[in-house]
Amino acid sequence: MKQKNQGLWTIKSFVIMLGVTFVGVPILIEGILQDALYSLFKNDLYAGTATGFVMAAVFLSALYGLMVQAGDRKIGFQSFSKRHWPLILFWLFVLILGSVGIVVLMEWLGITHENKKTASLQQDLSLFSFILAFVSAVVISPFYEEIIYRGFFYTWLKRKGGIVVGLVGSSFIFMLVHIPTYNTLPVNFLSGLVFAWVYEKTKSLLPSMIIHACFNGIAVILTAAA
Template identity: 25%
Template sequence: MTLSKQNKSNFNIFWKIISFILLFLIQQSPTILLGSALQSHSSFKKSWELVIIFSGLCMLIVGLMLGLLHKTQSFATRRFTKKSWWIFGIGLIAITLINVLLQPLIKPTGNQNVQSLTHLMLTFPLMFVIYAILVVPITEEVFFRGFFINWFFEQHLAVGCFLSALLFGLMHVSRDPFYFLSKFLLGLVLGWSYLRTHNIKINILLHFSNNFLAIFIGVLMIKP
């Protein structure tokens, strides 16, 4: 590789890293908005303005991220096939086993990430449920599987799959090793399904199933 090509490659990597960080902040902005409203002592957190701003922000982010993935994905998206649904079924079984085996080991208190999300769910139940079940599966899959693997590990997809799972676990901030392990294993399953199907929609469906199950269990565990 010539020096000019090396410099161009380093330049591209630099901008990919900057873009990746900015997209992470954008992806987190709906949660930041709800968190800010939660801390507000004004009537804003119970207003229609919050609902409109939150809904518009979510739609804008989903459209932006899906459009960008379509332009930057390193391989062509495959159509849904019978094999795709088999992989979805295997992934769903794996995700269910991860939840069943590790959920009892996760500490019910002291988990800052879980506690913060619980506060948001109790304060903004409808917005949070819609966001967690419909929006998060799209934005997190596009971000962690789509952007991370395609942008930084185009020639080493399996390595990207493993590291994306590690990053996925670390980003769900917690000192509980079992909580981290559950997210890491979930990330591995999602990364595997993405590489096997070459279709991010399978990941989104699996992530949707996982979040729906988590919220359903969380609602059952809330004491009246």
């Protein structure tokens, strides 16, 4: 059984997930599928949200397939102690302050890049579009991204190279997948560090999902209010 459980953490599994992350999803889903969805909806928010649902399904299906093959279906979904709530609130506060500082610095340096989904939400703001953006950012993204980038990538890199390698490596991967919104990449890297560190300290994905959801929710509300 021990040998089977190591299957999820082989180089082959890592390469497969990297392929899904940087080849399959960008080309087939964010490229071909999203263009087709935009032609259908004529709206970047709708097309981007639908694309996000498909991305989540593809990522989770690929990882689940590897988990089944390895005989290991446990990736960080255990409960966490109530004593971790102060830690969750502290790191949420740190992430918010750090992100504000980074955004201010990036704007001062003139490094900006339009986010099509954000621009679409601001230009065509309605209750439906707000709910759609909120559900996508607060429910869908934190759920599958924490499973993939912390549950798999962080754990894999930590097992191979230690905590620092896991933190930096998984955060770097998390940052790269947010291209081409270049002005947010430093925030994405910081977010990845915070989420992975909280996962490491609590041994559960649920706290990092909570911080991720709260952070994204605040961003959506501020975007709609701008």
